[in-house]
Amino acid sequence: MYLIENRREEAGVGARDTIGGHPILPASESWPTCQCGERMVLFFQVDIPPNIPEFGGDHLLVFQCPSDNDAVGVEGIREQLPERYWDVPPVWNDPGAFWRILLHQDGTEPADDVEPHLRPYRLSLRPSTEEVTVWQSDHDPVKRQVGRSEFKIGGVPSWAQDPESYRCACDAEMVYLCQIPIDMGFEKHAHQPEQPDTSSSDHYGLFLGNEVYILACPAHCHPAAAWPVTQN
Numbered sequence: 001m002y003l004i005e006n007r008r009e010e011a012g013v014g015a016r017d018t019i020g021g022h023p024i025l026p027a028s029e030s031w032p033t034c035q036c037g038e039r040m041v042l043f044f045q046v047d048i049p050p051n052i053p054e055f056g057g058d059h060l061l062v063f064q065c066p067s068d069n070d071a072v073g074v075e076g077i078r079e080q081l082p083e084r085y086w087d088v089p090p091v092w093n094d095p096g097a098f099w100r101i102l103l104h105q106d107g108t109e110p111a112d113d114v115e116p117h118l119r120p121y122r123l124s125l126r127p128s129t130e131e132v133t134v135w136q137s138d139h140d141p142v143k144r145q146v147g148r149s150e151f152k153i154g155g156v157p158s159w160a161q162d163p164e165s166y167r168c169a170c171d172a173e174m175v176y177l178c179q180i181p182i183d184m185g186f187e188k189h190a191h192q193p194e195q196p197d198t199s200s201s202d203h204y205g206l207f208l209g210n211e212v213y214i215l216a217c218p219a220h221c222h223p224a225a226a227w228p229v230t231q232n
C-alpha cells in the first residue's frame with residue numbers, strides 16, 4: 001500500500017505524480033470535456049508502483065468538471081456496468097459523465113496546457129502498512145474488513161458503507177485501486193472561481209467531498225474503464 005502525499009513542492013512540466021499540472025494523457029485521448037461543454041479539471045495523476053497487482057506500471061489520471069459536482073449514485077441495484085459506462089454512466093438523475101478516470105501505459109509526453117484551476121503540486125508515494133480492522137454488525141452475517149481512510153494506492157478500502165463491486169462491460173470483475181478520503185481539498189488558484197456545492201472557498205473537491213474508491217478494469221479494455229464509488 002502507498003500513501004499519496006503532498007509536500008507542497010511546486011510541480012513543473014514533466015512531473016508525473018501531481019495535483020494539477022500537465023496531464024500525461026493516453027495516446028488515444030485528448031483533455032476530457034464534460035457533457036456541459038467545460039474542460040475538466042485535472043485533480044491528480046500518479047504512476048502506479050510496479051508491485052501493485054493488476055495496475056503496476058499504469059499511469060492514473062482523475063478529472064472532474066469544474067461546475068458539475070455530485071456523488072455517484074448507481075441507478076437500481078446493478079453490478080454489471082453497461083457498454084461505454086465511462087461516457088454514459090448509469091447514474092441517478094442522468095447527469096452524464098462529469099468525471100473521467102484514465103489508466104494507461106502509453107509513452108506520451110505531458111500536455112502543452114497546464115491545469116488552470118488548481119495550484120500544481122508534486123505528489124510523492126510512500127510505502128506504508130495497511131491496518132485492517134475486522135468488524136461485524138448485528139444485522140450482517142458477513143465480517144467486514146476495512147483499511148485506513150487515507151489518500152492511497154492499493155491496500156484495503158475503508159468502506160464507509162457496504163462494500164460495492166462492479167463488473168466491467170467487458171465482463172472483467174472491477175478491482176479496487178485507489179482511495180481518496182472524505183473532504184479532501186485540492187487547493188485552487190486564488191483568481192479561479194469557487195467550486196459549486198463545496199464547503200471550502202479555496203479548495204476544489206471530488207464528488208461532493210465523499211469518500212471515493214476508484215475501481216478499475218484489470219483487463220484494461222479501455223483507458224477510461226474505471227468507476228468511482230462514492231460513500232459517506
Ligand SMILES: [Zn+2]
Binds near residue numbers: 036038067068
Ligand atoms: Zn460539466
Ligand SMILES: [Zn+2]
Binds near residue numbers: 168170219
Ligand atoms: Zn473492462
